[in-house]
Amino acid sequence: MFSKFCIQVQSEKELEILKVRSDHGGEFENEPFEIFCEKDGIVHEFSSPRTPQQNGVIERKNRSLQEMARTMIHENNLAKRFWAEAVNKACYVQNKIYIRPMLNKTAYELFKGRKPNISYFLQFGCTCYILNNKVYLKKFDAKAQKGIFLSYSERSKAYILYNSETHCVEESMHVKFDDKESGSKTPE
């Protein structure tokens, strides 16, 4: 998993990863990982055993991701099994809007060199209507199915949605969102 990520990031930025810092978790401290690091010339640094304080950057990011995801789930009273999608969405949003302290720029701008566009952002969990273009419909069948907006697709220009009628997660571009529906709600 990590090796795939490394190859992708390195070729995207045409830069090489120099160091990796982690704790002593079994998923980082094992032989295949070490071999991979050696091969690519990556220095693997560890925090001291039982000292997560030295691993502050990642621990703090974990917390903000979890907090944002938790908030988004509870806002719409969604089932907790949507947590993975919520975390993905939180990550997507945070990359575009979180400001790097001291440098005073968003993470996106520092990484990609241009300002992020957030005009298309939608609320997590808002109701949407998905055009049913998968199955052949009879003349007077309903053309759309109700769903819940989860996230944006990373690979294609599409949305990731949960279809409440078929109970599947799907990717689609032919969607109408009811983004304002809860927009007029006053905070509890």
Next chain:
Amino acid sequence: MFEKNNCTIINKDDQSIIFKGKRRNNVYKINFSELTDQKVLCLLSMSDKKWLWHRRLGHANWRLISKLSKLQLVRGLPDIDYHSDALCGACQKGKIVKTSFKSKDIVSTSRPLELLHIDLFGPVSTTSLYGSKYGLVIVDDYSRWS
């Protein structure tokens, strides 16, 4: 403009009437379904817009949103005043933290034995020589004598 039986809402720029309402008892009512004039595009107020973006950005911190807007770090965020005017229920559910307690910099008691702090610790997994498992600690607030 509010009159005795009617109210009219007028566009400040060109003095055109946006919508009219009639008074029923003490409330001016506006029937939006009667509106045939398509000039009315948005009935959301600034406040709603602010909250909508707060939710769209995954309930991000108000300070952060206002900074993004002021320093123009992103494209597509409407330029309005972002500040919290109410407590967001979902934010509390997701992010509430314990209150912190600052240590006091004054001595609040004036003589020994005025206030005693008492706590019991235990059960200790190893029993003591006399078989006890708990310890009682009493501290005097003024002198911190225990």
